[in-house]
Amino acid sequence: MRDHKGWISIKYLSVLLVLSAMVIFYAGYITIGSSITASLNRITQDIPGSISEKVLSKLTASWNKIVKDRPTSITDKVLSELTLYPPSGSRNNENRASIKRSFKKIKGIIDGWERMKTSLMPGQQITHLQFIYDRAKLFGVPLEACFLALNESNWKQNAMSGVGAAGPWQIMRTTAKELRLTYTALLSKDEAIKAEEVKAWRELYWRVDERANWEISTNAALEYLGIIYKQTFQWEKTLARKLGREKSMTENDRWLFVMWSYNAGPGRVKSRYLRINGDPDKYYESFIGVSRESAQYVNKIFVIGELVREYERGRG
Numbered sequence: 415m416r417d418h419k420g421w422i423s424i425k426y427l428s429v430l431l432v433l434s435a436m437v438i439f440y441a442g443y444i445t446i447g448s449s450i451t452a453s454l455n456r457i458t459q460d461i462p463g464s465i466s467e468k469v470l471s472k473l474t475a476s477w478n479k480i481v482k483d484r485p486t487s488i489t490d491k492v493l494s495e496l497t498l499y500p501p502s503g504s505r506n507n508e509n510r511a512s513i514k515r516s517f518k519k520i521k522g523i524i525d526g527w528e529r530m531k532t533s534l535m536p537g538q539q540i541t542h543l544q545f546i547y548d549r550a551k552l553f554g555v556p557l558e559a560c561f562l563a564l565n566e567s568n569w570k571q572n573a574m575s576g577v578g579a580a581g582p583w584q585i586m587r588t589t590a591k592e593l594r595l596t597y598t599a600l601l602s603k604d605e606a607i608k609a610e611e612v613k614a615w616r617e618l619y620w621r622v623d624e625r626a627n628w629e630i631s632t633n634a635a636l637e638y639l640g641i642i643y644k645q646t647f648q649w650e651k652t653l654a655r656k657l658g659r660e661k662s663m664t665e666n667d668r669w670l671f672v673m674w675s676y677n678a679g680p681g682r683v684k685s686r687y688l689r690i691n692g693d694p695d696k697y698y699e700s701f702i703g704v705s706r707e708s709a710q711y712v713n714k715i716f717v718i719g720e721l722v723r724e725y726e727r728g729r730g
Contacts, residue, residue: 488544489531493723498558498666500716503695509710513717519568520721526569527722530560534628542569546632553636554643556669561719562676563635565711571626581625583635593634595624635676642675643668649684653692661692670694670712678708 500506517523530543543560550559566584567573574580578587580597590597624630646668654660663671674697675683690696694712701709 522568677711
């Protein structure tokens with residue numbers, strides 16, 4: 415004859431062990447939630463009805479409260495709210511595969527991503543990533559802008575290119591002027607070299623160049639993306655006159671051209687847009703003979719996004 419009292423005690427012990435596991439693995443509830451629920455059902459299926467229902471009901475309620483109350487990290491929010499997809503076609507697929515195989519700066523990208531997750535200012539709780547997220551929502555810019563910034567500078571405050579782009583968003587001086595940013599220094603670099611005050615010049619330069627200010631440059635860069643976005647509606651009208659018919663861009667395609675414009679300039683990209691009749695899948699092949707960097711710029715942004723997601727999955 416079966417000893418129900420001893421058997422039920424064992425079942426209760428099993429239930430308690432599962433409850434402990436729920437608490438221990440609290441941080442990873444997304445991936446283990448379904449398996450825990452299934453385990454609870456299996457454990458309680460043979461317990462006499464009334465007891466089983468009460469135990470399972472209480473445990474399920476506790477679990478749902480944990481899930482509801484657990485805050486979603488900004489990393490999860492950003493990666494779950496990405497909306498864009500890359501240019502299609504064999505040439506673009508091959509280019510992205512090639513970029514990924516030959517990526518020599520993956521550590522720099524991941525280091526930059528981790529910098530984005532640090533506090534924006536000492537003593538503040540808000541992170542760089544949270545700030546970008548909030549401003550992107552404010553300006554209506556897709557969150558792929560995070561990967562655009564990583565592509566530009568690996569999220570380094572003092573980054574400077576050979577053509578004069580500066581700061582984490584690599585804003586050119588002409589664009590900075592358009593966006594009303596300050597970037598003056600009391601000494602020119604040549605004057606500083608003659609005066610043997612290069613170190614002091616660098617410190618001064620970054621102190622007065624708003625392109626190197628995390629918050630100001632982020633606002634400026636996202637505003638600039640929004641300005642280009644609005645310009646693309648005029649591009650459509652110009653293309654319609656050329657074709658003699660309406661040809662509307664999808665929201666996705668519009669943002670692809672916006673990101674290419676951030677790198678190559680709206681004027682150059684508009685000319686290419688008209689030449690390829692507004693087909694983003696043809697941009698890479700059309701521009702590769704002009705500038706390899708600009709041609710594969712958007713593909714590289716999507717590769718960086720893929721590398722970041724793989725990195726976060728590996729950590730989880």
